[in-house]
Amino acid sequence: MDKLLDLWSNIISPEGYMPHGHCYLWQTPLVWLHVTSDVLIGLAYFSIPLCLVYFVRRAENVPFRGIFQLFSLFIIACGLTHFAEVWTLWHPAYWLSGSLKALTAVISVYTSIKLVPTIPQALSLKSPKTLQILNEQLQNQIQERTVAEAKILTLNQQLESRIEARTLSLAETNERLTKEVAIRRRAEESFQIANNKLADQLAQLEQFTAVQTCISELSETLQICHSLEEAFKVSAKLIKGIFPNCRGYIFMARSVSSSQLDCVAKWGDQAITKMITSLEQQDCWGIRKSTPHISDLEGAGLCCEHLQGSPAAMIICVPLIIQGEVLGLFQLESDKVLEPLTQGYAKNVADQLALSFKNLKLRGELKIQSYSDPLTGLYNRRYLEIYLTQRFSGWTKEDRVASLILFDVDHFKMVNDTYGHDAGDLVLQYIAQFLKVNVRNIDLICRYGGEEILVVLPNAPLQQAYQRAEILRQGIQQLKIRHEQQFLPSITVSAGVANFSDELNTVTKVLKAVDQALYQAKDEGRNCVISVGLEVEAIAPKESPH
Structure with missing residues (x-):
């Protein structure tokens, strides 16, 4: 910072030179004569550019604006040199004064260079006297033209009078012909109107027949669909043919008790409208009124909340209701107003x-x-048989890496006899829920019969299935089952494990083997796991008292 201050001091007041006032021997009248003159000249030089800039900005169509600006800049530079002369009387800033003069020289030379080609252009401008002469000539031509137009108007009026006389006789004849033509035209128009009505009715009938055919095809196709997902796809394709110039959506309720509707099918160009994936039943007036509703997007009518901001000209919301149950919503959008028949x-x-x-x-x-x-x-067991037959019967030996676990509730009859069948049902429900939570997503759980529950473990070798069965057995034993304000005694299960192998190469053999393993677990004291073909000791804790 000190260096910058020293640099600035050397520029505006350097040492080593004498102030210019010494040349005037510091005679006060002479010094103030030069000061006053240079200050007045500088102020005048600063005021002239202001006037020029004001003139150029206020005057319209002023030519050579660049020359005016250069002159303004040149005059300002000259003014700065005069102020520099005043400064050098007391401060020997001759380099600063010389730099300002050099800047003035550069601007003046550049201005003179730009001024040379401007002079011919300025000389080519018309003088006010020349413009006045041209204006007088133009006025004379306008007067001559006005006189000529008046003569032409007079001749035109005379011609129109003669034409009017000739036209009058023709008008009467033309009027008679016009009446005859009008009568004939009305007859033709009546015939055309009748023909158009007939054609419209025929077109509407053809359209109605075609649409009804499409609706019938839709109905027949939906009747042979195997699932709702297939029906959604079929509906989108066939409905697009019924309403070719429209966009549409089908929403379905997530469940009977849910108020949320999810989009399950769509057709048309959804790129120009906001894509809706779900909505609430209360947001649609059609569902709330249980009747088709046409939303008024621009007027004062009712508009569904889920349609706000849609660019469509007409949107129809038709609720899908059967016997008071809201199944979903059929939404149809069009960029033009649909006819009542289409609605x-x-x-x-x-x-x-x-x-x-x-x-x-x-x-x-x-x-x-x-x-x-x-x-x-x-x-249930019926589904298990179908699953095993479809999943494993056609597999090769390498593909049959799967195991089965068969659980049986120990002393289940004692639970029923002691606490009632409601308690027995509750035990089965607790065990079923526990297994659902603690098996893999790819595993299958089914009630095999009575108190027996079977778990199918695809892609699980025998050792892994045995370990999983042991973990599940111990987890079931830890269950706390509350029945009628009391906890039931600890529930234990026995389990048999088997898997597909060279000997057990069919579903029937594997089921028989896992059943035998279960009976062996029962014989060995219950509350243990026995695996077919796996050399392990059955872990059989003491039975819990019942």
Whole structure:
């Protein structure tokens, strides 16, 4: 910082030179004569550029604006040299004064260079006197043209009078012909209107027939679908043909008790609209009113909350309702207003979707009920046989890396006799829930029969299955089961383990082997795990008293 201050001091007041006042022998009148003159000249030089800049900015179409700016800059530089002369009277800043003069020289030379080509352009500008002469000539030409136009107007009026007289006679004839043509035209228009109505009715009938054919095809196709997922895909493809210029969505309720609807199918160009993946039932007026609803996106009518900001011209929300149950929502969007007939098609399609989806849903529920155990929620023996047959019967020896664990509740009859069948059912439910939580996602659990529960472990060798069975057995023994304000005694299970091998190479053989292993575990004192073909000692703790 000190170096910068010293540098600045050397620039504005260097040492080693005499101030210019010494040349005037510091005679006060002479010094103030030069000071006053240079200050006044500098102020005048600063005021002239301000006037020039003000003139250029306020005046319109001023030519040679660059020359004005250069002159302003040149005059300011000259003013700075005069102020520098005042400064050098007391401070010998001759390098600063010389630099300002050099800057003035550069600007003046550049201004003169730019001024030379500007002079011919300035000389080519018309003088005010020349412009006045040209203006007078233009006024004379305008007057001559006005006189000529007046003569032409007079001649035109005379011509129009003669034409009017000739036209009057033709008008009467033309009027008679016009009346005849009008009568004939009205007849043709009446015929054309009738023909157009007939054509429109025929087109509507053809459209109605085509749409009904598509709806019938949709109904027949949905009836032969195996699942709701397949029905969703089929619906999107076929509905697109019924409403070719529209976008659409199908939403389905997650469950009977859920108010959330998820998008399961869509068609059309969704790139121009906001994609909706889910919505609440209360956000749709169609569902709340249980009738089709057309949202008014621009007017004062009701608009569904889930449609805010949509660019569509018309959106129809048709609820999918069967016997008071809200299955979902059929939403149709169009960039133009749909005809009432098309709106009716939307209602027909929605009714068909609701009926078909309800039937598929009931069919799925019946299928699930036929494959599941109502008490524990596990798969039943019927599903187990289908699963094992489809999964393992066609596999090669290398693919059959799978094991089975068969659990049986020890002294289950004693639990039923002592605490009642409700307690026995509760024990099975606790064990089923425990197994669901503690097996892999790829494992299958089913109620094999009575108090027996079988676990299928794909991709699990025999040693791993045995270890898993032992862990599950110990976990079941730790269960705390509360029944009617009291805890039941500790529940134990026996387990048999078997896997596919060269000897046990069929489903029937493996099931028989795992059943025999279970009986061996029972014979050896219960509450233990016995594995077929695995050399291990059965871990059999003392039985819990019942």
